[in-house]
Amino acid sequence: MPLLSGKDKNARLWTLLHQTRHATYTARKNELAKLGIMSRWVPVVNYIHHAGGTASPSEISRMLFRSRNSVSQLLSRMEKEGVVTKTMDRNRKHMIEVSLTQKGMQVLHLSERSETIDRIFSALSEKQREQLESYLEILLEKAFEETGMEWDSSPLRSFLQDLKGYQHDGSDSATL
Numbered sequence: 302m303p304l305l306s307g308k309d310k311n312a313r314l315w316t317l318l319h320q321t322r323h324a325t326y327t328a329r330k331n332e333l334a335k336l337g338i339m340s341r342w343v344p345v346v347n348y349i350h351h352a353g354g355t356a357s358p359s360e361i362s363r364m365l366f367r368s369r370n371s372v373s374q375l376l377s378r379m380e381k382e383g384v385v386t387k388t389m390d391r392n393r394k395h396m397i398e399v400s401l402t403q404k405g406m407q408v409l410h411l412s413e414r415s416e417t418i419d420r421i422f423s424a425l426s427e428k429q430r431e432q433l434e435s436y437l438e439i440l441l442e443k444a445f446e447e448t449g450m451e452w453d454s455s456p457l458r459s460f461l462q463d464l465k466g467y468q469h470d471g472s473d474s475a476t477l
Contacts, residue, residue: 325421332417338408341375342384346401346409349385351463352456355400357390364456384408 330340348364349356356364362372376399379385384405390396401409422430438461445452452458 325418328417328421329415332415333412336411338412339382342379342408343412345375345379346384346405346412348456348460349399349401349405350409351460355398358397358399360456361399364460379405 326340333340333343344365345361348361352360358369358372358376361376362369365372367375376385376387380387382404383402385399386402387397387399390398425433441457442452445455
């Protein structure tokens with residue numbers, strides 16, 4: 302069998318990364334649906350919680366790599382479902398502040414543990430998971446560089462650093 306060129310190897314890596322992400326996301330989406338949680342809500346409630354309880358739509362947009370319009374639509378749907386509230390920021394006029402409702406806190410709590418993700422990652426040893434994390438961090442930083450975004454001041458970077466030290470204390474199987 303002929304050796305792949307560097308370009309072909311990168312295409313294969315990209316395909317593997319993309320398909321792994323898609324399959325993992327689909328499995329997690331199915332698990333969350335059984336709990337009555339939309340998978341699109343999870344990164345939003347996690348970011349708001351880790352940002353201190355409130356965040357602006359612009360901050361959420363930067364964190365999720367989504368357009369402000371798509372985040373605005375998502376937040377409106379989440380507000381209709383009772384997951385978040387949107388209020389005017391008292392300190393900055395014309396700025397919207399998004400915060401979690403009691404239902405949003407339930408979504409956060411229920412989505413913290415994932416048996417599906419645990420089963421998927423159990424295919425890797427602890428050392429392999431640590432290596433994967435390191436490699437993904439390198440690629441993410443390079444991707445930021447390619448997009449012209451500042452990694453060092455990115456809310457995603459500080460969010461990921463916060464998560465590194467975060468440990469969940471248990472799991473629940475309740476639904477909303």
